[in-house]
Amino acid sequence: MKLRNVNPASLVDRTIIYRGQFWEVADVTDAHVLLKKSWSNQTGRLRVDQLAECSLYPSREEVEKRYPFLIRALRQACILTTSEAIGAVHGYLTTGPLFMGSEAVAHVGGARRAVEHALRCRYFVRQLFLQPA
Numbered sequence: 001m002k003l004r005n006v007n008p009a010s011l012v013d014r015t016i017i018y019r020g021q022f023w024e025v026a027d028v029t030d031a032h033v034l035l036k037k038s039w040s041n042q043t044g045r046l047r048v049d050q051l052a053e054c055s056l057y058p059s060r061e062e063v064e065k066r067y068p069f070l071i072r073a074l075r076q077a078c079i080l081t082t083s084e085a086i087g088a089v090h091g092y093l094t095t096g097p098l099f100m101g102s103e104a105v106a107h108v109g110g111a112r113r114a115v116e117h118a119l120r121c122r123y124f125v126r127q128l129f130l131q132p133a
Contacts (some may be wrong), residue, residue: 005058008048015057018046022057047131063090064106073118076125078108 001084011025011033023044033051036045046054063085064071074085084102088111091099097112099105108114118125 006051008051011051011056016051016054017057018050018054047067058090058093060086060090063093069122070115070118072129073125074114076128077118077121078114079106080104080108080114 008025008028013025015022015024016035017023018035022037024038025033026036026043027034028048031048033046033048036042042129058066060122067089070089070094071082071085074080074088075082078085080088080102081104084104087101088105089097091101091105092111092115095111097110101111104112105111108117
């Protein structure tokens with residue numbers, strides 16, 4: 001999720017990705033965004049206009065709100081729990097297509113294969129939920 005038209009003050013204590021590195025936003029001034037890495041003493045600083053080059057590291061709650069149909073398809077097509085499905089999509093977005101996650105996601109072949117399978121089966125999942133009870 002690119003950071004265009006985002007209020008920089010709302011990013012405090014959030015994690016952003018800038019040039020492949022993960023940074024936590026420590027503080028925001030008028031002209032700069034102050035960054036830190038929580039696992040080391042390294043700090044950094046960006047100009048506010050450089051935020052357009054950054055992307056936001058999504059939380060699991062944001063993934064759940066943004067991709068509800070994909071999560072439902074993963075649950076039905078790959079026989080995953082809701083938590084495993086959210087974890088697979090979150091890992092796919094943040095870590096990459098080789099993310100294995102839980103044992104059930106690894107059994108399917110990883111996050112990429114699980115998402116591909118869910119997308120191939122989305123018509124049948126949709127029909128399953130449209131049937132009258």
